[in-house]
Amino acid sequence: MSSAAVAAPSSFIYWKRNLTISVFGAFTSIIAMTLLIPLLPAYIKELGISDRALISQWSGIAYGATFLSAALVAPLWGRLSDRFGRKLMLVRASLGMTIVMAMMGFAHNVWELVALRLLVGLAGGYSSGANTLVATQTPENRTGWALGLLSAGILTGNLVGPLVGGFLPSVIGIRGTFMVAAGLIFITFLTTLFGMQEDRDGINERRRDQAANKGGWRRIEHRWLLAAMLVSGFLMMVANMSIEPIVALYVGHFVEPEAVLPTSGIVMAATACGGVFSAIWLGRFADRSSVGPWWTIVFCLAAGAFLMLPQAFVTAAWQLIVLRFLMGLALGGLLPCLSSMIRRHVPASMAGSVLGASVSVLYIGQVLGPLAGGYIGGHLSMQAVFILSCVLMSLGVLFNMVAMRRHRPA
Template identity: 45%
Template sequence: MAVWKRNLFVVWFGCFATTAGMSLVVPFLPLYIGELGVHNTAAVEQWSGVAFGATFLLAAIVAPVWGRMADTYGRKVMLLRASLGMAVIMTLMGFVQNVWELVGLRLLMGGVSGYISAAITLVATQAPKEKSGWAMGTLNTGTVGGSLLGPLFGGLLADALGLRHVFFVTGAFMFMAFVVTVLFVKESFVRPSAEELKNRPKLTRREVFARLSNPRTVWAMFVTTFMLQLAIMSINPIVTVYVQQLSPHSRHIALMAGAVVAAAGLANVLAAPTIGKLADKVGQQRVLVTCLAASAVVFVPQAFVQNAWELLVLRFVLGLFMAGLLPSVNSLVRRLVPDDIAGRMFGYNQSAQYLGNLCGPLLGGQLAAAFGISDVFFVTAALLFINAAWVWFNLGKQPLPQVPRLRHSHK
């Protein structure tokens, strides 16, 4: 098996473990906070929001920093740092005695993250150009699959083992990602010497972007990543209420709401490699704009559904189109960014994704409270349409310029 392909499968497992670990606490976080001595319902809700959001907020801030480190010291080192750090912190969460310690560790977990951006950079710079769409699509299924199955695993483990033991099991799972990365990921990265590092100019953010041949297009990719996560997450705060409105007599509201949330992620996992392969043939630009526009169209009828099953089907269709977005973005960024700053650029893109995770539920909840649930779908559709138009005008029909790349072995 080619080295780049073996690396892809190894870091796929790491991305799955990482995202599952970051999201598995969703079903029982309020219960765990209650065990830590917070009993007032409003306080539990507030602390749950702080504890959950802290990880993604700090992860968004530090992602470019870890990306710069990956460009300097190699991507495998960053994979090892992130997987081991998150394994230790996840295990420590099982020993906390108060909510402050839990929030502190959740914050620290976001600070040591960076596995996903390092994995994307590694795969993007090693995969052959004609296979990049398929490689990015396949890697994306690990990230989406982890965020989809993480809450499910968390709920099942909490029922079977108890709340604290969930953290121990997940820490062991993340440590497995560290071990397989140590053993099987191969990278021919030449680290600069101490003298070279000392004499190397420290580029500012403006100077880094000045090195890009098409910075406007790269920024368009970052915005697209943000919009993708914002759109997919916007329904999360209101999905249970909406399902209850659509099926008021159902005795399985929570189950149906979970299925509606999971439908888009499941479709994404199923379709991403195939759409990535299609993008390799017809071009990432065409697939990206088409999937953005189609996703916007599919959002609109979600405001007019008559029952929860119709909503579930539409969310599944939405996931099929969204499966073409993130892999296409990563493939295009790869084409536009020199290898020696690729880690930083994918770090910025990862920051955009984390910010979308934070802002999506906030936008959906505020819109639903102020105007009604239907407007959540209309506003999200409008934002996706605007994004599709902006990407179209930035990319156009002309082939994008290629930046010089370092040679990698694909054997």
């Protein structure tokens, strides 16, 4: 085991219980966050914006605001979790999201809505906090599997949320839907507060380590490895999210106008479905095989690049759906393996800070990907978006190969 192992054996006492609560909490909080996506344009119209172009513009701003603010504060919450405990950060996130989500239902204008979307990004971060907790409180030989299970819960929440958001407003209204979302996160808050356990000795040990070892990120020995993990996550997120703005337009080339929206939904869901199926298996594979998580990451990126290129040349919607599903299978284990690698090679007192930084990088990629895809698709061609995404993932493979050569295990 690496000298930088990030948890003492006593930290593993509650790992199964905490994993169960983390998966449940991430699943419910993601549902609550994503069920709002389909109703944002309708809510913005209800808030007084009538011009179609402005509705589209404000929808994009409101959607991206949460990821932007979350990217800014993720390293801070990670650092505080090192010092004050992982559970406390999850309790803070779920309570803060509950309050802000309820407030969104009472917005009077679009400015208030955007401000609250920024605020929920600042206050939230349950799934990223759960990722830190699971990564640091799970035995090393089960980390990939546990993180894969958490990733599967998050991906499933991303699938279920928009489906629920598509029909719930017609039953209870848009503002009522915000109350349901707040109530769902409140259940997560209660479950986390009363069900999760954390070893206080581990928190005190991290504080002593922080006090005794100054120097911050300079203390990290495996810098090439860490750089490879951050670059891999960023490039994968930019490449994968770049097609979000062009899906409906691209699908419109292959289907009748009335079938564009449902087919686009299937295309977008296909990747998540593939990820749900493969996340746990790839995590377990990285734990148990001689290949290890780093080579698993390289294989995932290479497979993603290989599957991205033919998407630029499909001639029917079903071909795109199949390729997106296969790409989800290929990439499903990438993020759990990234967190597993960081968990194995970062000091315990810095694990939250570094994992928080990795989450911040992913959020930045989640913002830049759609922006880049929309611009390239509009000014060059939609095929160019897939080709560029293939190039980005290929660069990720090359960077990892260079990092492996430069990496010197302790």
